[in-house]
Amino acid sequence: MIVVMQPGATQEQIQAVIDRVAEFGFQTKLAPGAERMVIGVVGSPLPDTLKEALERLPGVEEVIRVSKRYKLVSREFYPLDTVIQVRDVTIGGNEVVVIAGPCSVENERQILETARAVKAAGASMLRGGAFKPRTSPYEFRGLGEQGLKLLAKAREETGLPIVTEVLSAQHVDLVAEYADLLQIGARNCQNYLLLEAVGRAKKPVLLKRGMAVQIEEWLLAAEYIVAQGNEQVLLCERGIRTFETFTRNTLDLNAVPAVKHLSHLPIIVDPSHGTGRWFMVPAMMLAAVAAGADGLIVEVHPNPDHALSDGAQSLTPENFAAVMPKLAAVARAVGRSLRGVATAEPSLSPAD
Incomplete structure (x- = not known):
């Protein structure tokens, strides 16, 4: 699952997403983009209640489930090139x-x-x-x-x-x-x-x-x-x-x-x-x-x-x-x- 933040989302809003994910027992991976922050949610299975909880948070534009069987290595999950x-x-x-x-x-x-x-x-x-x-x-x-x-x-x-x-x-x-x-x-x-x-x-x-x-x-x-x-x-x-x-x-x-x-x-x-x-x-x-x-x-x-x-x-x-x-x-x-x-x-x- 990835959380796409709105352009201009504040650090406090990003941290709120990280904290909410942690409350559900999962980890996050940050992928800063040129215009917006993308936050990957790591873990399985990810419940629908987490998706719904994240969508309600301020600064969140969209929450998307990763469709690939491989999650962590998918470009859907992390759009930037790993170095x-x-x-x-x-x-x-x-x-x-x-x-x-x-x-x-x-x-x-x-x-x-x-x-x-x-x-x-x-x-x-x-x-x-x-x-x-x-x-x-x-x-x-x-x-x-x-x-x-x-x-x-x-x-x-x-x-x-x-x-x-x-x-x-x-x-x-x-x-x-x-x-x-x-x-x-x-x-x-x-x-x-x-x-x-x-x-x-x-x-x-x-x-x-x-x-x-x-x-x-x-x-x-x-x-x-x-x-x-x-x-x-x-x-x-x-x-x-x-x-x-x-x-x-x-x-x-x-x-x-x-x-x-x-x-x-x-x-x-x-x-x-x-x-x-x-x-x-x-x-x-x-x-x-x-x-x-x-x-x-x-x-x-x-x-x-x-x-x-x-x-x-x-x-x-x-x-x-x-x-x-x-x-x-x-x-x-x-x-x-x-x-x-x-x-x-x-x-x-x-x-x-």
Whole structure:
């Protein structure tokens, strides 16, 4: 439910709405607009008697029930864009943010070399898996806490905030001790106990779309996190499974404007998993920014041919550095800027 205040409503009238909602046992979220204040009412079920009580208060123009199944993440509920702060990095504002790094943390030399390279090219955050969900139990599944320690060492040296995946509710506290942004992978998009656990952790969360998850289901998964009081949720489109086999997944760039229309949460795109082929990644990076994405998460490895996971979709540091100025040009063309990269006038061809 949202309460739309009249233009010029006083602070006392706004406070009266907040107090009345509290009397019914619910919470409020304020969304100041250019002309009027919008107050979201948080809770379920919201009785009709509350709606009637609010409509009678001075300064209230209209009380509207949110029609979407997802409430807190709906743009109906909160019309302004949510901006997420991860250390010194802002996601969801005018700047496009790039997160880069290897699929898996393999050893100290690999993660430090990659961190230095992606920072030099303009990346704002470092990604790397310490706990890896793999299709086969015999594949490399990460270094565990040792991998988290190596990520923390890379952050200490480069200053890059780190994002890494958490696989189970039991690991949330451990991963949150090291990570700046907690990633929920595609396989766990609808692991509701895990979603609630990261919601209680009160750290920013990157929620990847499941490979067979519809957009409404994805937003409902985000609702599980926000319902726990954690509003710092970042959505990530990483491709969905279709009949096509040439690419690893089908990168659904439709999701970017769709999410922007339906939700106030920021959205980034993962073109590495979205294609599964490194030579396609630069083109999809450019396309994602043109579509309106708030950022990218890209796999970069110093020696992809010898990577312990996802080498086929990883850019080399040289390929990554080559596409970043082009990405800055696309961002500028759509009225934005690329954090960490000067806006020169390069060719926009993705080919290197």
